[in-house]
Amino acid sequence: MALTSDIRGVIPIAPTPFHDDGRVDERSIDRMTDFFAEAGIDGITILGQLGEAPKLDHAEGVAIARRVVSRTKLPVVVGVSAPGFAAMRALTREVMDLGAAGVMIAPPNTLRSDDQVAGYYRNAAEAIGGDVPFIIQDYPLTFSVVMTPAVIRRIVTENPSCVMLKHEDWPGLDKITALRGFERDGSMRHIAILVGNGGLFLDFEAERGADGANTGYAFPEMLVDVVRLSAMGRRDEAHDLFDAHLPYLRYEQQQGPLGLAVRKYVFRRRGIFTSDAQRKPSSTLSPQARAEVDYLLARVARADPRARLP
Secondary structure (H helix, E strand, O other), X not given: OOOOOOOOEEOOEOOOOEOOOOOEOHHHHHHHHHHHHHOOOOOEEEOOHHXXXXXXXXXXXXXXXXXXXXXXXXXXXXXXXXXXXXXXXXXHHHHHHHOOOEEEEOOOOOOOOHHHHHHHHHHHHXXXXXXOOEEEEEOHHHHOOOOOHHHXXXXXXXXXXXXXXXXXXXXXXXXXXXXXXXXXXXXXXXXXXXXXXXXXXXXXXHHHOOOEEOOOOOOHXXXXXXXXXXXXXXXXXXXXXXXXXXXXXXXXXXXXXXXXXXXXXXXXXXXXXXXXXXXXXXXXXXHHHHHHHHHHHHHXXXXXXXXXXX
16 A cells, blocks of 8 residues: 555554663553554654664564564555665665565755755655655754755755655744645646644645644544544634643653653553553653642543543
């Protein structure tokens, strides 16, 4: 099931579950895959930044991809970002042979000019093969690489295998408007735009032309509902639901290992993960932080009973 520019909806970024001793937790992977499918999502992304991909070796990454792909009929996107094209190509070819739908590529933080950014994606597309659908990950807050709407248009134009933008610029609402404007004036073909940043601006991004969310969040069902309600024109309902989650969503969106620790803690409370461990180097929640999360979840549960956890 190859990824195309018609993809819409919610494709959550899957965290990687570990045992307390750092081993990959395969049973929790299975529960997570089943949970995502039951939540009504439209695909799954594995081995992303918050999937702790840099902490996995090649064999572990392939094994995780094999397990997820074999357990779901949903399209599976695999993060293949790597320091060199040889490693990127090797992982890409293996996961595509397993049945992955496409791959996601983030830029290295050494790129500065538009020519460098466009050249990097041109070389990456050549390295993985023109038959492999790929996603641009535009996340300047983490990667320190600024992609203007014009350079994204250039990447899309130069690479027919580019099918989607993972939009994580902040502020970035006007970037979505500019890209959809390129489509309307015929200067760029259509690609899917799914947003990240924990869905922090999803309510308005959906109204600006985003096709959905490609992000991690402990309650992907909320993201599914907001995207669906926005598409139906039920604006107030979409915003009301989003607003109910916003205080907890903001807390979970703390940068780096701490935000991931919050998400894994809630996944454990939801019965998805056995442990909320990260692979070292890692971060753990203090007792006070756990109490704050529990308080926020209780407040969300007043409006959304899915946040009422044991």
